[in-house]
Amino acid sequence: MADDPLHELLTSPLEPVQRSSRRARDAGTSGPTRTGGPWLVVAMVAGAAIVFAGYLLADENTPVPTSLATTTTMTLAESGPGFPDGFTPIDGHMAIRVVRVLIRGDATFVTMSTVFADTVDTETSVGFPGGRWDLVLTDGRRITSTFEGVDALSRGYVSVRFEVTGIAADDIASVALTGLAERLSNVVDTSQAADPVTLPEDGSEIVIIPATTRFDLDAGVALAIDEFALSTTGGRLLWSLDGDDPDAVAAVFPTLTLSNGEDPDQFSITRIDPGEFRFSFATLGLGLSPSTRAGAAYFDPQQGATFTGGVPMTTNLEMEVAWVVFGPADVTLPVDTASFTVAAG
Amino acid sequence: MPRPLVIAVGLLTGAALAATGIVLAPNSPPEPDIAATTTVPAVPQSWWVDPHETIVASSAVVPGELSLEDGEVVFRYDLVSIGPMMRGFVFEDDHLIGVAPETWTLLTTDGEYPGTTSTITSFEARFPVEDGFLLESVTGIRLDGYRLRIPYTYHLEMPPTEGAQVELGDDRTLALVTLLPQATSVVVQLRFSQPDDPFSTHSTDMTVTGVGAEWLRTTNLQISGSELFRIGPDVPDPLVLRVHSIYWIPYQAAIDIDLGGIDRG
Numbered sequence: 168m169a170d171d172p173l174h175e176l177l178t179s180p181l182e183p184v185q186r187s188s189r190r191a192r193d194a195g196t197s198g199p200t201r202t203g204g205p206w207l208v209v210a211m212v213a214g215a216a217i218v219f220a221g222y223l224l225a226d227e228n229t230p231v232p233t234s235l236a237t238t239t240t241m242t243l244a245e246s247g248p249g250f251p252d253g254f255t256p257i258d259g260h261m262a263i264r265v266v267r268v269l270i271r272g273d274a275t276f277v278t279m280s281t282v283f284a285d286t287v288d289t290e291t292s293v294g295f296p297g298g299r300w301d302l303v304l305t306d307g308r309r310i311t312s313t314f315e316g317v318d319a320l321s322r323g324y325v326s327v328r329f330e331v332t333g334i335a336a337d338d339i340a341s342v343a344l345t346g347l348a349e350r351l352s353n354v355v356d357t358s359q360a361a362d363p364v365t366l367p368e369d370g371s372e373i374v375i376i377p378a379t380t381r382f383d384l385d386a387g388v389a390l391a392i393d394e395f396a397l398s399t400t401g402g403r404l405l406w407s408l409d410g411d412d413p414d415a416v417a418a419v420f421p422t423l424t425l426s427n428g429e430d431p432d433q434f435s436i437t438r439i440d441p442g443e444f445r446f447s448f449a450t451l452g453l454g455l456s457p458s459t460r461a462g463a464a465y466f467d468p469q470q471g472a473t474f475t476g477g478v479p480m481t482t483n484l485e486m487e488v489a490w491v492v493f494g495p496a497d498v499t500l501p502v503d504t505a506s507f508t509v510a511a512g
Numbered sequence: 513m514p515r516p517l518v519i520a521v522g523l524l525t526g527a528a529l530a531a532t533g534i535v536l537a538p539n540s541p542p543e544p545d546i547a548a549t550t551t552v553p554a555v556p557q558s559w560w561v562d563p564h565e566t567i568v569a570s571s572a573v574v575p576g577e578l579s580l581e582d583g584e585v586v587f588r589y590d591l592v593s594i595g596p597m598m599r600g601f602v603f604e605d606d607h608l609i610g611v612a613p614e615t616w617t618l619l620t621t622d623g624e625y626p627g628t629t630s631t632i633t634s635f636e637a638r639f640p641v642e643d644g645f646l647l648e649s650v651t652g653i654r655l656d657g658y659r660l661r662i663p664y665t666y667h668l669e670m671p672p673t674e675g676a677q678v679e680l681g682d683d684r685t686l687a688l689v690t691l692l693p694q695a696t697s698v699v700v701q702l703r704f705s706q707p708d709d710p711f712s713t714h715s716t717d718m719t720v721t722g723v724g725a726e727w728l729r730t731t732n733l734q735i736s737g738s739e740l741f742r743i744g745p746d747v748p749d750p751l752v753l754r755v756h757s758i759y760w761i762p763y764q765a766a767i768d769i770d771l772g773g774i775d776r777g
Contacts, residue, residue: 251567251594261596266569267662267761271681278662280570280610282594285561294596316665318758321610323570323595326664440725465725506763510681 249285257344257498260284261295265342265505266324270334272510275302275310277342278326279500295325299346299414299493302329304338336507342500346414346493355382355390358483363427364397368476372398375482386492387411390419393461397423397482399473402435402466404484416460417490423466424483425474433474435466561594564772568658568765570595571611576635577775580647585618585625585639587653589769612760613637614711615657620649632659632712632760647776655767659712659760667723669750682759683707686720689737691747697728698747703737704757712760723752 254262260283267278281295300312314328327342357377364375373396380392387410394405406419423435440463468474565572568591576588591611612632618625618639627639637653670676670688677687683706690701704718720738721730728741740753 266660269664269681272679273668274666276664276666280660281596282570283596292596314666316663316756318610318661318663318665318756321661321663321758322593324610324661324663326662328666438725438728441723463725506761508682510679 251282253504254280254282255498255500256284257281257347257496260287260292263295263344263498263500265500265502268336268339268502268505268507270332270336270507270509272332274313275329275331275334275339276316276326277302277329277502277505278324279342281323281325294323296350297325297348297491298344298496299348300327300329301343301345302331302339303341303343303499304331304334305340306338309343336509339502341502344496344498344500347496348491348493349386350489350491351385352487352489353384354485354487355379355384356483356485357392358481360481360483363479363481365479366397366399366474366476368399370399370473370476372396377482377484381409382488383410384488384490386415388415388417388490388492390417390486390488390490392484395484397466397474399468399476401468401474404464404466405461406463406486407461408490412492415490415492417462417488418459419462419464419486419488421464421466421484421486424485425480426483427475427478427480430475433480434469436469438465438467439463440465564770564774565592566655566767566770567594568613568655568767569611569660569763573613573655573769575769575771575774578647578650578771579776580641580645583640583643585627585641585645585647585650587616587618587627587637587639587769589613589635589637591635610661612659612661612712613655613657614659614762615655617654617656618650619652619654621651622649631710632661650771650776653769653771655765655769657762657764659762662759662761663756664759665754665756667752667754669752672747672749672751680755680757682761684718684757684759686718686755688751693745693747695745697744698742700740700742700751701733701737702740702753703733705736709760717759718755718757720756721754723754724748 250256250262254264256262261281262284263279263281265277266280267276269276269278277300283292297315302310302312304310310329310331312327313330316326316328317324357379359375359378361378364373367373375395375397377392377395382390384390388408389410391407391409392404393407394403396403402423404421404423408415408417418439420437420439422437425433425435441459474480561567561572562574565574567573571591571593574590574592576590579586579588591613593610595610613629616627616629616637616639618627618641625639625641627637629635629637664680668678668686670678670686672688672691674688674691677685679685685705687703687705688700689703690699692699692701700722702720704720706717717736718738719730719732720740721727722740722742726743728743730741731739733739
């Protein structure tokens, strides 16, 4: 039976069970406590105070110490943020450790675990942004990573793919983080409001020159529209990255809207290439970093089988762009604490 | 008792106690006029390890309670991650984390008892004990083994032939079960095989999509597999697929769990 019978009666069977003791503690939901006899305690304290005040007034000549304060001095931490054993700091608030190496017939995967420093709120801070890696072999070769795989439910874990096969566990000397990703995103759009296009009714394709074909994004990266073609049966957009940073990569997800100013707007269904992991919550993929400098998008009519032909229409392209640039990093991770698995075949 | 009477009794009792203390107190010399200084070692502010929490991989075990139920000692705990969320994702449920304790040892004054956690979603360890066992004899709990939820995401190539099979490591395979070209599309059914493992889940262990704009969608099959749809009658050779998979990898450990402050119910 609960300490507070009223609380027990008022508790709904639908009330969620607080399973997390940490959350319960943090939220201060430890439950009601009973405080018996408050008036008696208050009265006792008041009585004692009255008597003690009288005693002090009657004994004014007694020397009273001028200070009985205790000062507690807290020494400042000088070693910076703390990380669990075995983790190597990669910046001021995050550290990383190799936990597994899987050598398969098609590639080698290195899985790492990342943790925040003990001064970081894990619930409100941004996680590992992705990186560029080298698998360092004992013969001196350095194999550059091609893909980072993560899972939304595996907090802090990332598996990096290296295109190397036929190696043994002893051939791996270390893993080096050579670049730390900075992820940026924006939405850009361009339209043909001043120069409507008329799609041929015979289904043939026409090339459209958007009002803007080059968008300066940031950090020396620009998005270029290389081709935009449209017919009543669908459309095609080819894009590439341009600019000063040859290592930047991006993912582009455009949407197309056609309007003649009178009828309802016509929207498109977009398919993109390289294909992304198009599950409901992950439209831009489960990999940490987009891995391409060029791509394509295809537009299918959303309403009906075709777009309207023979009518001047404004085309509007709205493009969600997520791009990554890599900042310098020079961190070497040991592999001696990792588990190794060499797969057959 | 009426409230005025309570207050009166309290006042008298407090006054009597204070007066007695004054009379009986020794006439000690005054304290020196200096401040006492205490220096304590630096303790960094810690978000991820509170007192009595134990780090396991990138998570912390938060002890809950220890009880004796039907011939078993039950250790209930919570897990909180000290690892970062995947960018762009927020999950309210702390339990969706990448560590799952599996095997344990109960340490007592009379010996050791092995225990297990039954699944990745069970946050309790059970230790069978003999009749007459007393919780007071428990001196500690050691975690002997746990699993890590390790993600593998990658592209692979597969010949467009029914029966084709690709080895994925850790005794896992991906097989092309059905290839069905139609007038305007192609249907591909894939089956994922892995060792029987009642400890971990299977429903989301592997999902496969096609690489390229022609692949419209994927649906998960009821029995560990995926069905892919591709626009057009052509069957590409090879099939280029993108795999997202989860392996629950076992790890051995010898981690003493901090039981300080635990509720021995």
